[in-house]
Amino acid sequence: MKEHDLTLGEELRRQGISRRSFLKFCAGVASSMAIPAAMVPAMADSLAQARRQSVIWMAYQECTGCIESLTRSFAPTVENLIFNFVSLDFQHALQAASGDRAVEALKTAMKENWGKYLVLVDGSIPLKDDGIYSVSHGQTHLESVRELAEGAAAIVSIGTCASFGGVGAARPNPTGAVGIDQIITDKPILNVPGCPPMPEVMTGVLTSFLAFGALPEVDSLKRPRAFFADTIHDRCYRRAFYDRGLFADSFDDEGARKGYCLYRLGCKGPVTHNACATLKFNGGVSWPIQSGHGCLGCSEPNFWDKESFYKPLSAGQWGSAEGIAMAAAAGVALGAASAVMSRRNQDKISGGK
Amino acid sequence: MSLKDIPVHFDPGPEPDGSAPTGMALALLQEVADHLRTVADGGERQIVELGNLPLSDGDFRLLEEKLGRGEVEATISASGRTEVFETAYTGVWWVKYFNEGDHPAAQQLEIGTVPMILEAHPDDIQASAENFSRLFDETVRNSH
The missing domain is CATH 4.10.480.10 (Cytochrome-c3 hydrogenase, C-terminal domain)
Structure with a gap:
């Protein structure tokens, strides 16, 4: 939760992790994203120059299936990503802190990284009756996502619920559930749909955000083309x-x-x-x-x-x-x-x- | 009564993942031939990613059989294992990346003088040089 002054390359070298690990990590990402393998060395260099990215991961109206899937990423592993390249400042299911302390951690991370943090969301947001059907720590998820989006650099909607409303929005949609991009319209948003989504898509998206400083190219439904351009x-x-x-x-x-x-x-x-x-x-x-x-x-x-x-x-x-x-x-x-x-x-x- | 007494016979049927070559391996060999020509003519390192191609087990067998094994084999331990070997065609390298859990992470054919994962990065050499001079100083100090 502090400012990270070292580059990822410097930070990891102190832990005895060589640049070969960066190369390897990027080779895995490039493979899954159809990024030309010839770009891997440049991507690895760029990732080594990046600084640890603050990531806030919110679970709204969801079933936890997305995180079950994402923690089973193999190439490269999501642990590798979380431990080495990002600062996962808030995640309901993974963090040790709970209750008020967890919420405090979230507020601190938001304040310290205002305008720069990346928000990951799984789950839809109910709009009906002012969003009262989905609440954490006394705050509706509708209020929560608006507050978080304000200071976010970008938002990644993980899973079909966060992307398009998904199961929560299925007929007769009793809670008036919608995807994130129907609420937040003034921030870069990327959809990673799937029930569950492919874990490699998330590691790919986050790595390219770190290495290239931008979200990857998307299709008309805001899905990264590298993964969603072809049909099954x-x-x-x-x-x-x-x-x-x-x-x-x-x-x-x-x-x-x-x-x-x-x-x-x-x-x-x-x-x-x-x-x-x-x-x-x-x-x-x-x-x-x-x-x-x-x-x-x-x-x-x-x-x-x-x-x-x-x-x-x-x-x-x-x-x-x-x-x-x-x-x-x-x-x-x-x-x-x-x-x-x-x-x-x-x-x-x-x-x- | 145990489970064995229930007369159920499980028939998994034939392997659904086609094990016959699909023709993709031949197309790939063609691509490798082009790359090898490029590198032989002094061009840059070329890399063919195998992980995201719909290659069948038969295709992999065919590739391994045709490319064969050359003089060099190496294992790199950095965030898990990486296996490298030169094929029977000098300059055509097979690189297999595994993650910490030893699951395949990526697989590439690299065409060039030496696979990039074997090379030491200049920044690492820099750090190594600094550490080394410290080691030298310490050794000298301790011997007095």
Whole structure:
């Protein structure tokens, strides 16, 4: 909670951590963000020149699933990030202090880092009846997020609830829940949706904020393009079966056992933008489609309310047949020319270097 | 009655993650060939990230088989393990980064004289030089 005068490079060298660790950390981040590996040394140098970033992490109307997921980041680990590169000044679930002392710590961190701290939020915010449905320490979360946002450098909404309202905002939305960017409109906000979100996205976003001093490039839903530019379908290992028209028609038929495409069982992969098809969960162990279940579309707005998880896209509310056909066509193009495509993404990130 | 008495047979079915090569490995070898030409002609170090490509187990096997093993192998201990080996093609290095829990963190093919993780950083050498002169002073002082 004090001003950190040393650069991260100096601070860590005192602990006997060499620059090779920076290089390695950045190699992991660059890998998950499709940042050209050639930029890793520059990124590591820049991270070593940065100073420890004050981070305030708020839990609002949420289920703690997001933090469960994020603490299972493997490449690089979130512990590595928290212990070495940021100063996590407030987090309900992780901090030792409790009650008034915890709130005091929060106020101190805000005062000392006013205008510079980064706010991470998981959970939606209820608006109905002045937000009375979600309260901590006598303050509604609506008041809390407004107060915190005022002194924040930027806000990262973690999970689908903080990004789009998520489960809290599902019909009939009894608390009038919304995502953070519907309340705060005058600060840079980044959405990292997913139920839960990919841990590598958070380590990637925070590291690029530290190394490049800015939040990464985003799509129209404020999601970092490095992770959300492609659909699940674009990168799905079962894509070859889709292209050949081989589908599972029930969860225990011949097709399911052979690992055929789950489109007819309601997979939302073609319209869902996320990175789990390549990053996977639990350190690369598996991800929903690999375990034999279609994608639920958890990183898209209102995914709970878009008909059944088990109805094929063509029968649901996920967009017109045309939109789906386009997604499929884009997928085919990508499959055929993925090298070209990823090069183009890389150029965008590196400014063509 | 124990669990064993219940006549349930678990059939995991065939491995769903296709183990056959997808063609991606061949495309990658082509890319490596281009990079190797660039470096051979005096160009900068080139790096191919393997972690975010949809490579199947079969693709990895094919890559390992085709690239083979060369003269150099090294293990680096810095925030967990990093394994480096030169492939049978001089200048083409395989670098595997693992995190503290020994889970794979990133995997790259580096084409150049020496992988960057093996090089000492100038700032670290600077700190090392300062520490070393202190060590020298202390040793001299203690011997008198």
